[in-house]
Amino acid sequence: MEIGMRDIVFLCVALLTTIPCLIVVFSRNVLYSAFALFFTFLGTSGLYFFLDAEFLAITQVVVYIGGVSVLLLFAILLTKNVDEIRKTNMISGPRMALAGAAALALLGSFLYALKGARWAMNGNAAYPATTIKGLGDLLLSKYLLPFEIVSILLLAVLVGSLVISRRSVQ
Amino acid sequence: MTYFIKSYGFIIVLLPLLGAVVNGFFGKRLRERFGGTASGYIASAMVFLSFLLSTAAFIVVAGSHGAAIVNHAYTWMSLGTLQVEIAFLFDPLSAMMLLIITGIGFLIHVYSTAYMHGDQGISRYFAYLNLFVFSMLILVLAENALLMFVGWEGVGLCSYLLIGFWFQEKQNTTAANKAFIVNRVGDFGFIAGLFLLYWFLAKAAGPSAGTSILSFSYLAEHAHLLKDATIFGASLATVICLALFLGATGKSAQIPLYVWLPDAMAGPTPVSALIHAATMVTAGVYMVGRLNFLFSMSHTAMAVIAVTGAGTALLAATMGCLQNDIKKVLAYSTVSQLGYMFLAMGVGAWSAGLFHVMTHAFFKACLFLGAGSVILGMHHEQDIRKMGGLRKHMPRTFATFALATAAIMGMPPLSGFFSKDEILWQAWSGEHGHPGLWFAGFLTAGITAFYMARLLFLTFFGETRRDAHHNHHDDHGEHAHDRVISESPAAITVPLIILAGFSAAAGLVGVPAALGGSNRIAEFLAPVLGHHGTAGTHDPIEYVLMAASVCAALAGGGLAYLFYLARPDIPVMLAERLGPVHRLVYNKYYIDEIYGALFVTGTKILSRVLALFDRHVIDLLVNVSGLALRTQARIAGWFDQAYVDGAVNLVADSTLSFGEQVRKLQTGRVQVYVLVLVCMVALGIVIRLMTV
Amino acid sequence: MELTGITSYIIISLILFLAGLLTVVSKKSIIGIFLGIELILNSAALNFAAFSRLTARNLEGQMVSMFVIVLAAAEAAIALALLLAIYKRYRDINADNLTTLKW
Numbered sequence: 029m030e031i032g033m034r035d036i037v038f039l040c041v042a043l044l045t046t047i048p049c050l051i052v053v054f055s056r057n058v059l060y061s062a063f064a065l066f067f068t069f070l071g072t073s074g075l076y077f078f079l080d081a082e083f084l085a086i087t088q089v090v091v092y093i094g095g096v097s098v099l100l101l102f103a104i105l106l107t108k109n110v111d112e113i114r115k116t117n118m119i120s121g122p123r124m125a126l127a128g129a130a131a132l133a134l135l136g137s138f139l140y141a142l143k144g145a146r147w148a149m150n151g152n153a154a155y156p157a158t159t160i161k162g163l164g165d166l167l168l169s170k171y172l173l174p175f176e177i178v179s180i181l182l183l184a185v186l187v188g189s190l191v192i193s194r195r196s197v198q
Numbered sequence: 199m200t201y202f203i204k205s206y207g208f209i210i211v212l213l214p215l216l217g218a219v220v221n222g223f224f225g226k227r228l229r230e231r232f233g234g235t236a237s238g239y240i241a242s243a244m245v246f247l248s249f250l251l252s253t254a255a256f257i258v259v260a261g262s263h264g265a266a267i268v269n270h271a272y273t274w275m276s277l278g279t280l281q282v283e284i285a286f287l288f289d290p291l292s293a294m295m296l297l298i299i300t301g302i303g304f305l306i307h308v309y310s311t312a313y314m315h316g317d318q319g320i321s322r323y324f325a326y327l328n329l330f331v332f333s334m335l336i337l338v339l340a341e342n343a344l345l346m347f348v349g350w351e352g353v354g355l356c357s358y359l360l361i362g363f364w365f366q367e368k369q370n371t372t373a374a375n376k377a378f379i380v381n382r383v384g385d386f387g388f389i390a391g392l393f394l395l396y397w398f399l400a401k402a403a404g405p406s407a408g409t410s411i412l413s414f415s416y417l418a419e420h421a422h423l424l425k426d427a428t429i430f431g432a433s434l435a436t437v438i439c440l441a442l443f444l445g446a447t448g449k450s451a452q453i454p455l456y457v458w459l460p461d462a463m464a465g466p467t468p469v470s471a472l473i474h475a476a477t478m479v480t481a482g483v484y485m486v487g488r489l490n491f492l493f494s495m496s497h498t499a500m501a502v503i504a505v506t507g508a509g510t511a512l513l514a515a516t517m518g519c520l521q522n523d524i525k526k527v528l529a530y531s532t533v534s535q536l537g538y539m540f541l542a543m544g545v546g547a548w549s550a551g552l553f554h555v556m557t558h559a560f561f562k563a564c565l566f567l568g569a570g571s572v573i574l575g576m577h578h579e580q581d582i583r584k585m586g587g588l589r590k591h592m593p594r595t596f597a598t599f600a601l602a603t604a605a606i607m608g609m610p611p612l613s614g615f616f617s618k619d620e621i622l623w624q625a626w627s628g629e630h631g632h633p634g635l636w637f638a639g640f641l642t643a644g645i646t647a648f649y650m651a652r653l654l655f656l657t658f659f660g661e662t663r664r665d666a667h668h669n670h671h672d673d674h675g676e677h678a679h680d681r682v683i684s685e686s687p688a689a690i691t692v693p694l695i696i697l698a699g700f701s702a703a704a705g706l707v708g709v710p711a712a713l714g715g716s717n718r719i720a721e722f723l724a725p726v727l728g729h730h731g732t733a734g735t736h737d738p739i740e741y742v743l744m745a746a747s748v749c750a751a752l753a754g755g756g757l758a759y760l761f762y763l764a765r766p767d768i769p770v771m772l773a774e775r776l777g778p779v780h781r782l783v784y785n786k787y788y789i790d791e792i793y794g795a796l797f798v799t800g801t802k803i804l805s806r807v808l809a810l811f812d813r814h815v816i817d818l819l820v821n822v823s824g825l826a827l828r829t830q831a832r833i834a835g836w837f838d839q840a841y842v843d844g845a846v847n848l849v850a851d852s853t854l855s856f857g858e859q860v861r862k863l864q865t866g867r868v869q870v871y872v873l874v875l876v877c878m879v880a881l882g883i884v885i886r887l888m889t890v
Numbered sequence: 891m892e893l894t895g896i897t898s899y900i901i902i903s904l905i906l907f908l909a910g911l912l913t914v915v916s917k918k919s920i921i922g923i924f925l926g927i928e929l930i931l932n933s934a935a936l937n938f939a940a941f942s943r944l945t946a947r948n949l950e951g952q953m954v955s956m957f958v959i960v961l962a963a964a965e966a967a968i969a970l971a972l973l974l975a976i977y978k979r980y981r982d983i984n985a986d987n988l989t990t991l992k993w
Binding site for chain 3 (some may be wrong): 031034035038039042045046049050052053058061062065068069072075076078079080081083084087088091092095096099100102103104106107118119120123124126127128131134135138139142147148149150154155156159162163166167171174178181182185186188189190192193
Binding site for chain 2 (some may be wrong): 914915916988
């Protein structure tokens with residue numbers, strides 16, 4: 029198997045995605061976990077570039093890294109005593125053991141299923157060169173209704189999160 | 199204009215929804231700013247706009263010679279072979295229903311503005327009414343069976359909401375619940391039929407992704423695949439048709455599920471006119487007509503439909519003869535007329551049945567609205583024994599009511615005559631027809647004429663009996679003088695006059711060939727329903743049958759005249775002479791009581807039996823085993839006794855500790871729930887992979 | 891087999907998903923659970939995008955990914971608000987101590 033430059037970069041990005049997520053699982057320091065998650069998001073964004081989904085990649089960076097990660101850090105700072113940050117993300121041993129066993133079983137069966145899997149390839153269709161235009165078209169035609177519903181949802185989230193976190197909660 | 203319908207046909211459906219939203223969400227504010235009448239005007243305007251567009255659609259459809267126009271509005275879901283579109287089908291059948299729904303709907307909206315004037319919940323009322331029109335339009339315009347089901351459920355919901363509109367009174371909510379629950383039984387049949395249909399066609403036809411299996415065009419094309427299929431040893435087509443017909447019996451109030459309709463009269467009278475006479479209850483007939491290609495594949499199902507229809511027609515007509523509530527009489531009459539329509543469907547006379555749907559919509563809506571006008575004039579008195587002589591006080595109501603009564607009796611040349619005789623002729627001569635079915639229809643025609651004439655005579659003729667039965671009005675002193683009977687306002691009488699005009703004239707679109715007409719409605723509907731037996735157009739028997747049914751109607755009317763105007767002592771005497779029969783019919787054959795005993799009490803009894811079983815049989819087992827143990831212990835001495843005690847204690851202790859363990863599962867910690875879920879899923883997948 | 895083929899993406903998203911699952915189940919603090927949920931959502935979005943590009947070859951899957959991202963952002967905002975509300979009320983964000991579900 030010829031390994032080209034593209035494959036090497038892909039491997040790096042894949043590792044950038046998967047290794048930090050193990051840190052997310054096993055670190056006992058919530059700050060480490062949060063920063064590891066940051067790298068996972070970054071790696072996923074890179075994978076989107078490999079999938080020719082530029083718009084998705086950029087959205088990933090803007091929303092996850094710019095939005096969710098920062099929110100996460102705020103959440104940590106507002107609720108944690110920074111002095112004892114080392115013990116802030118404790119793991120429950122028995123639950124971890126059980127869940128680990130289940131996860132291993134799932135991993136095994138999925139890999140086994142993957143071995144013989146055949147995908148219904150739609151090989152004839154031409155993939156659009158720039159996806160942003162296509163996405164825009166889809167968003168304003170076929171997916172107009174979900175789009176509008178999502179915008180109402182976001183409005184509801186805006187109002188709802190304000191209501192929930194008001195100072196005086198009865 | 200074709201383009202407009204093809205691209206924007208959904209606007210017809212959305213307008214009433216808009217009205218419902220405005221009235222539902224902003225009704226209170228509207229009332230504060232513009233007064234109570236604003237809701238009614240908005241609702242009526244929406245339905246009127248919808249009616250104008252419907253007229254345009256009708257013209258387009260009529261001009262396109264039966265080619266169906268489909269408006270694809272939105273892809274609802276696309277999951278592999280399950281492709282469901284929100285698409286609206288404009289073809290002769292749906293165009294005709296469209297005109298009936300929006301046209302009569304508009305008149306009833308206008309009527310309601312006067313009838314519900316001053317009611318506290320008037321904007322709620324109009325929101326429900328608009329929502330109903332919206333659902334009904336979805337039902338008839340749906341291009342696939344699943345969307346039709348959405349409308350089907352929607353009208354059921356609106357019917358429930360409107361029957362229980364005056365929910366402050368317990369009996370109204372009970373009636374609403376009854377309607378909803380009985381309809382649920384039918385809906386179960388409908389959805390089961392759809393499942394079977396989808397399951398079989400997805401298997402048999404092997405469609406590629408993207409074809410909408412449940413769309414009517416696909417069904418019509420592939421229905422032949424059902425021909426030799428069987429399920430549990432019965433023909434699949436028959437099973438599906440009977441399941442769908444169960445749905446129709448629920449919605450259209452046929453035996454055995456008709457019991458909800460008479461109780462549904464608890465709702466406001468315009469609601470009874472719109473929902474429980476003109477439109478919703480004919481949904482079952484429409485569904486059978488829409489899926490006629492399916493039903494014609496099963497002779498068994500057709501026979502069941504015809505016999506059910508004839509039976510319902512006859513049974514409900516006899517019940518109608520002795521009712522004293524003006525709306526109840528009309529309700530049983532509706533059930534009976536719906537039976538007529540199913541009789542037509544069952545003998546394969548699709549267009550005759552739908553013709554009757556149309557004429558019935560006109561004259562029954564007119565009758566109900568007339569009854570509403572009477573009720574309003576009588577200050578909410580519904581007992582016809584206390585009416586009488588109203589023809590002098592309410593001339594316009596009387597004239598329209600009399601015309602509609604003549605139409606339902608089948609007097610030529612009014613609309614009821616043509617549609618009823620078409621059905622009777624097809625029941626006699628049609629492909630699936632049978633003289634027995636004709637005779638049931640013939641009898642029903644006579645009885646119908648009798649009870650409708652009775653209603654007319656008791657309400658409008660003779661002298662007023664208002665104070666004969668109770669004098670408590672005098673207790674109010676000068677208040678009694680305010681209660682004059684007067685004609686209703688124009689918003690009520692104008693719809694009545696229009697509807698009466700249509701009840702008189704609508705039959706002219708279906709003049710049979712035997713009378714020199716060309717049965718234009720059958721021609722118009724032929725692209726959907728196909729041509730059916732017009733053979734023997736000049737069969738002399740047809741004239742004989744026509745004459746016979748007119749004679750039956752005249753005889754019924756004459757009998758009613760004799761009983762209730764000329765010799766009012768006869769019915770009293772007959773009732774005494776035929777005591778048991780009279781009581782049986784007067785109490786509607788005790789069918790409500792039988793259902794109550796069978797299903798409601800049945801469930802209660804079942805639970806009690808189970809409790810008794812628990813108490814006696816299981817306890818007995820425990821006692822017996824206890825006795826056995828005691829005997830054994832006595833025989834075997836202290837060692838055994840200790841051993842048995844130990845066993846009993848072991849059982850008790852293990853149960854207790856098991857309970858303790860199980861209790862821990864319910865920790866209240868979400869993560870543990872997720873953990874259990876994950877473990878179970880993993881276990882399931884591993885087991886599945888191992889057994890492959 | 892190509893390295894940048896569909897299988898690689900499935901394996902990557904599988905790892906993300908299982909890591910997320912482990913995190914959700916085993917972490918004691920609510921923030922930890924929240925991190926896990928984000929991982930699971932990411933895995934789903936990645937999977938949709940991969941199938942959209944490599945087998946279906948159209949943009950529908952990407953569309954779903956985008957909605958997933960938007961919903962994840964909405965969820966993050968609500969989660970933070972809930973977190974603050976819980977913290978204010980209990981002075982604690984240890985999920986094990988929040989057992990009001992069991993009354």
